[in-house]
Amino acid sequence: MSKQDVFHLITLINPLDKEAIESAELHLNSLTKPPGSLGKLEDIAKQLAGITGETAADVSKRAVIVMAGDHGVCEEGISAFPAEVTPQMVMNFLTGGAAVNVLARLAEAEIFCVDMGVNAELEHERLINRKIRRGTANMAVESAMSREEAVAAIQAGFEVVGELVSRGYRMFATGEMGIGNTTASAALCTVLGGMSADEAVGLGTGIDEQRRLHKVEVVNRAIAINKPNEADPIDVLAKVGGLEIAGLVGVILSAAAHRCPVVIDGFISSAAALAASKLAPQCVPFMIGSHLSHEQGHRKLLSAIGLSPMIHLDMRLGEGTGAVLGFHFIDAALMIMREMATFESAGVSRG
Secondary structure, three states: OOHHHHHHHHHOOOOOOHHHHHHHHHHHHHEOOOOOOOOHHHHHHHHHHHHHOOOOOOOOOEEEEEEEEOOHHHHHOOOOOOOOHHHHHHHHHHOOOOHHHHHHHHOOOEEEEEEEEOOOOOOOOOOEEOOOOOOOOOOOOOOOOOHHHHHHHHHHHHHHHHHHHHOOOOEEEEEEEOOOHHHHHHHHHHHHOOOOHHHHOOOOOOOOHHHHHHHHHHHHHHHHHHOOOOOOHHHHHHHHOOHHHHHHHHHHHHHHHOOOOEEEOOHHHHHHHHHHHHHOHHHHHHEEEOEOOOOOOHHHHHHHHOOOOOEOOOOOOOOOHHHHHHHHHHHHHHHHHHHOOEHHHHOOOOO
């Protein structure tokens, strides 16, 4: 897929349905409560109406897309975990033992794990193999990947969502796995999000302050060496991003193009959402922020996108865990729309 093709995909994203939003607001205001008193639940209900064109859409068939890829920057000693954890965790997802699997079962969501660039040959009947290459290069030395590889990763994410939509899935959550991907995400935030590396770099998998400062230096070095063009998000993804992050950009763009809500997880998923928002600002209304990560740069990152998180539980696991928890709040908003009595039906006097 060429750069032209990427921009063709972006043209498929249309604005939210204003009439559906107005209809949802009228219905919310007819319910037995003061107007706006359910806060973000009402905002979610109106947003879902605008996305789907339905006052209370059926989004019960939902998917968590966990994209996996390795990062050459691990050579710089920026993580508390070795790189071989990536393929090991992918197998954990596929056998149902990870935290996101547990939370997905609770939310009645299905997990789809995609190998975008794991540095190992993996085989499993449930694994979706879209491997672009076996991990990125060390971005502190050279470009993480070529422009063509970044574009191919975006295309892969777009196609995975398209295939799932054809099977009836109506709502998506972003998830990821890749040792070293908080470093790549911090670099993306530094270039695209108006932050310094020191603001963007957190403790990741649990490193100490000394290693965090080293990680800041690695991010600054990667940006200085590669000189990513902040006006060209694909260039930034290629030079200091990750294969799974670029794949998530495709997931987000595709969800928007197919008029499906996409629930954004934590720091890494939000870095992908930031890149997607720079490529196609019209995709942002299709995103729903899930939680505020414990990663120190996440608050500014969400602000740069224009997202407001639903929950704050000091989580920093990734995988899609926060996004899956967000499904419950979306279900609550939809149940309010479907089941709450109106003033007229309940015989309650309006104020």
